[in-house]
Amino acid sequence: METVDVIVIGAGVSGLAAARLIARGGRRVVVIEARDRVGGRVHTDRSGGHITDRGASWIHGIHESPVAAAARAFGMPMVEFTVGGYQPDSRPLTYFDARGRRLEADAVRQYAADIRTLNAALAKIIAGAGAEATYGDAVERALAEQDWDAERKERVREYNDRRAQEQYGVGMGELGAHGLDDDTVNGDEVVFPRGYDELATNLAAGLDVRLEHLASQVDRSSEGVTVVTDRGVFRARQVVITVPVGVLQAGDLLIEPPLPETHRRALGLLRMNAFEKVVLRFAERFWDAGVYGIRQLGDEGEWWHSWYDLGRLHDEPALLTFAAGPAAVATRTWADEDIVASTMAQLRRLYGDTVPDPTSAIVTRWQDDPFSRGSYAFMLPGSVGADHDDLAEPVDGVLHLAGEATWGDDPATVPGALLSGHRAAQNVLGIDIPVSELWA
Incomplete structure (x- = not known):
């Protein structure tokens, strides 16, 4: 002993x-x-000559962040990448509608404005929510207060469900009403190229x-x-x-x-949540330069709705997407190549059948890790x-x-x-x- x-x-x-x-x-x-x-x-994969954070990626707001202060002191380079908090428009995003057509700038602005309107109503509703209320309950109450048509409401409902999934790896109907109380971004978000x-x-x-x-x-x-x-x-x-x-x-x-x-x-x-990463690397870029990510609306995006351009980190054609919540649970037993094929089918829906296969892919398996049993708690x-x-x-x-x-x-x-x-x-x-x- x-x-x-x-x-x-x-x-x-x-x-x-x-x-x-x-x-x-x-x-x-x-x-x-x-x-x-x-x-x-916090786990970085350096296989194949690439640097891939399999676990944590972002500091969600560097203002008064102890991790940002530690990173500076330890000489860790940081790169601004402010979309990790699932913001609707804080940085350039390419949006596709439910039919797979690009959204024009005016439509994106209206969509983001609707989200902010609902968020303001949500804050008051959640503050007075009962102990057993879900985040989904609060969203429905806030939507009921809006004088919007059914399609407009559905897009904002969808946004909040996907926000819950991408932030906490669970749908809004399973998350406690206060489950996103902490979901604020103070300052730029950053990632670590090394x-x-x-x-x-x-x-x-x-x-x-x-x-x-x-x-x-x-x-x-x-x-x-x-x-x-x-x-x-x-x-x-x-x-x-x-x-x-x-x-x-x-x-x-x-x-x-x-x-x-x-x-x-x-x-x-x-x-513990169900939340996995899928990192796709390509021989060349097929998406727009200068955007931070790609998002699609509608039912086709039920699992794969967001891809983030990792070229900001390493100047390489690479996209990050998440199997979050229902997608992570449904694909848990799938082979890596089947998960990659599923998300690639959606990218080809948006960009056409000429989109090439990735040259490499990484799929995480935190749900099956015996020392974590998930990515983080909700x-x-x-x-x-x-x-x-x-x-x-x-x-x-x-x-x-x-x-x-x-x-x-x-x-x-x-x-x-x-x-x-x-x-x-x-x-x-x-x-x-x-x-x-x-x-x-």
């Missing part, structure tokens, strides 16, 4: 942030990680990280904690657990005694933002939970994960620490 001061389970951004600050506070820390790499759901995993690598520098150590049990008492792994047993005064919600709910990590009722209730109001009906923070309340002074799902102000994001690790470190050390100490 190995004894340290603090054990951190999980070497994702939250775990590394917590461990880095705790170690700087003078405690001996060991980080237990089941994977053969650090980063967790890969988002540089953040994790920099945070991990100098830490004692034990890779390929699968933790199966955490036992706590007034004297401390014992963590059982497949490579030995560790003992410490405190533990910070940063595994995703899906792993906690699956029982893959047994916690004894069980978490308190407050924590179990909050955990029960969250679910809120079920009945949940509010404060439920995220309930998960982070220290237990018996020895057990702390962190991770994107424990940060109520900005869940499901890398900044949320980083800030949750910072909070856990403060709770462990019992002192206030400037978050900037992570990159000082």
Whole structure:
């Protein structure tokens, strides 16, 4: 048995942030990680001479973002790419209508104006929504207030459903009414041409990280904690657990005694989503230069409605699309080539049969990853933002939970994960620490 001061389970951004600050506070820390790499759901693929972020891609607004500040300090280049928040018109987008025809500029402006009108009505409705209301319920109430014809309403209804899917990997009828409360973009959105995993690598520098150590049990008492792994047993005064919600709910990590009722209730109001990336690379561009993305309206876009031009990162003909929510669930058992063929059929519908096959494709499989069981957490009906923070309340002074799902102000994001690790470190050390100490 190995004894340290603090054990951190999980070497994702939250775990590394917590461990880095705790170690700087003078405690001996060991980080237990089941994977053969650090980063967790921040994972950059460098195969085939390309750089592809399989997990997190964007900072959704760099204004006052701790991740943006860390990236600058660590010398990580950033490229502006402000469409990741599913905005209707913040940057140039090529729109196609339900028949596959390009929308003229005036039609796009009217469409975006309708979306903003509904968003203003939605804010008031959601503020007064009952605990069990869904985001879909709120959208329908807001649409009922508008003096629009059926087609106009359907396009805005469709937008909100696809926004829910692309932001949280679930349809608006399954998402809690407050599930998009945090969905705001403060400043430009940016991506990382050298890969988002540089953040994790920099945070991990100098830490004692034990890779390929699968933790199966955490036992706590007034004297401390014992963590059982497949490579030995560790003992410490405190533990910070940063595994995703899906792993906690699956029982893959047994916690004894069980978490308190407050924590179990909050955990029960969250679910891991179904959200996968499809990255297509081509020999040459067939879409318009200068656009940030392509969107199609109507039933044909039920699964594949948005493609984003990755040429902004690496000056190569490449598109990113998402299998989100129903599409991710329906295609979960499909072979990669069948998923690629499905999205290519829609691109050819819009651009013609001469559109070539991609030269390479990457399809992610976060739903089947045993160490995440999904991409990130979303809120079920009945949940509010404060439920995220309930998960982070220290237990018996020895057990702390962190991770994107424990940060109520900005869940499901890398900044949320980083800030949750910072909070856990403060709770462990019992002192206030400037978050900037992570990159000082």
